[in-house]
Amino acid sequence: MAAALAASLPAPQAAPTPAAPTYEAIPASMSKVIDIEADIPLTAVQLDGLAVSKITKHSSDSHSTPVHGLLLGLDLDGILEVSNSFPLPHHASDEDDKTSKGAARYQASMLRSLKEVRADDSVVGFYQSTTMGAFFSQTLIDTQAIHQDKLRHGGIVVVHDISQTSKGNASFRAFRLTAAFLDAYKKRSFSSQSLIDRRMTYSSILEEVPLKIRTNPLLDAFLNTLKTPHSSALPGVHPAESVTSSLPPSFSALDLGNAALTRNLEHTIEALDSYRVEEGNLAYLSRQIAREKARADTYVAKRKEENLARVAQGLPPLPEEDVNRLFKLPPEPSRLESLLLLGQVDAYAKTLEGTSSSNLVKMYAAKADAGV
Structure with a gap:
């Protein structure tokens, strides 16, 4: 029986010889990225459309109080690519140990869940909402100082202005602490003579990093279909109302x-x-x-x-x-x-x-x- 079954099976074919692998020369810029210790200066920040929509929604849901969250992505060849974000729970007082520990557990749980679904889980900075451009605060300085000390390339803070968004302007700006201010912050040296010696003013606390927004082509196509006027398919419609659009006109300019x-x-x-x-x-x-x-x-x-x-x-x-x-x-x-x-x-x-x-x-x- 075993011999009959063996005879009925197809004859084994010779395994194909694998082709010799070919390697392409690694560009000089990529060779620096592979080395995790390479000191590549950060030149720009790139926000993905998904991160922009999440930050905008989180900020618009809380008009009265500023909100904050973490930015996830990758720093590649001097460009910080932010592909995702998630909000952090708001707590009124940073002095509450229980609240701080709860926020830390929430952050760790979110990062662990993102890793399980194979999403970006590398923290590259944080975002904060503001009103009328006034984002200077002790909390922002303390958080950014920790990020610049712990994260590669220092991390960045993205500031979103809610008041500009209500006018139809997407206001996103990226900042990081200057080297002079960070040195004074570590030494806790903010006396009058120290500020004079360092020539430090409020304008030299943060330096702005160029920021650009990258949108998905499918998202662009979808938005174009929303704002493109189309004729109504209903019979007996008045000519003035025959052409409609999914996005109603805005009269905020008036x-x-x-x-x-x-x-x-x-x-x-x-x-x-x-x-x-x-x-x-x-x-x-x-x-x-x-x-x-x-x-x-x-x-x-x-x-x-x-x-x-x-x-x-x-x-x-x-x-x-x-x-x-x-x-x-x-x-x-x-x-x-x-x-x-x-x-x-x-x-x-x-x-x-x-x-x-x-x-x-x-x-x-x-x-x-x-x-x-």
Whole structure:
């Protein structure tokens, strides 16, 4: 039986000889990428359409509070390609240990789930929403400093302006901390003399990285079908309504925007008040430090006079005591908060300039159209 079955099977064919493998020369730029230790400067950031839509939706769902999340992708030949993103849970206070641990567990779980479905799970930075361009905050600086210390190429932060999105403008900007500011941040050196020596202002905290958005051709084709007018297939339709489009027309350009202008003025005044309060606190601390230094200098001068008098009398001089131990001189206050508040004031002022100029043109146009 076994011999019959063996005879009925087809004769085995000789295994084909595999062709000799061919290798192509690796470009110089790719050879640097293969080396994980290569120091390739980051020149641009590329946002995928999926990441853009997710960031926009997450930001639009929470108008009142700024939102943040992680960016996933790959840094390739000096270009940071962001292919995906996911939001992080919002918590009111960073001091809450339970909330922080919960956010860390959520982040680890999301990255593990993305890895299981073979999606991009490499963190390359984070994103944050803002309003009217004012994104300077201590939380952003602290988070970006951690990313630049841990991530390859330093990572980036993508700022999305919600107020511009409501006007039909997709406002996405990429930033990273400058080398001078990062050095001062690690040393916690934000005294007046340190800022003068480093020539540091609010404009030198972050440097902007060129950003471009890459869209899928299928997505472009789908959007074109939505905005292309087409004739109605229903019979008896009025000629004015026979041509329709999936995207309704937008009349936001006709809005004079008085509410946005008022809100912008309010934010500008609030930022100026916060800056004035911070400057008042710094002035009070500076006066306190000056008083303590004057007391210490007076004590040192008095001790020197006593020692001179004792030496003239032939007595041994009194031992010099540690002034820092007797007088606890407070350290010079940090001016980082003042720099951040100045950055907010500058951002609100620039937004106010653009909003007021466009609204002024609209008001003149409305006045001319009304024949006033």
